[in-house]
Amino acid sequence: MKAxxxxxxxxWRPDLAAFWMVLAFNSLSSLLATWAHGMDPSLALRxxxxxxxxxxxxxxAFWMHRLWVQTAP
Numbered sequence: 451m452k453a454x455x456x457x458x459x460x461x462w463r464p465d466l467a468a469f470w471m472v473l474a475f476n477s478l479s480s481l482l483a484t485w486a487h488g489m490d491p492s493l494a495l496r497x498x499x500x501x502x503x504x505x506x507x508x509x510x511a512f513w514m515h516r517l518w519v520q521t522a523p
Contacts, residue, residue, distance in 0.1 A: 460521040461514075468517035472510050479506035 463469045482503040486496060 460523075461517060463517065463521060466517060466520060468513050468520060471513040472517060475506045475510035475513060479503045479510060482506065 461469070482499055485491075486499040486503070491499060
């Protein structure tokens, strides 16, 4: 359990910009997916929203990796 807490502490770093980028991109991806599911957009707009959500997931993963590398012991 202690090792898990040490790993999680590496990611909870509000003093680093990468932390805020991870939160922003993942939140935007969730917002896009919720909007696409709940508002029932037109068929032409669905693939665009899906691609934007996937791009945000990729960007969030990129910044998560950067955060993980920046906080290496």
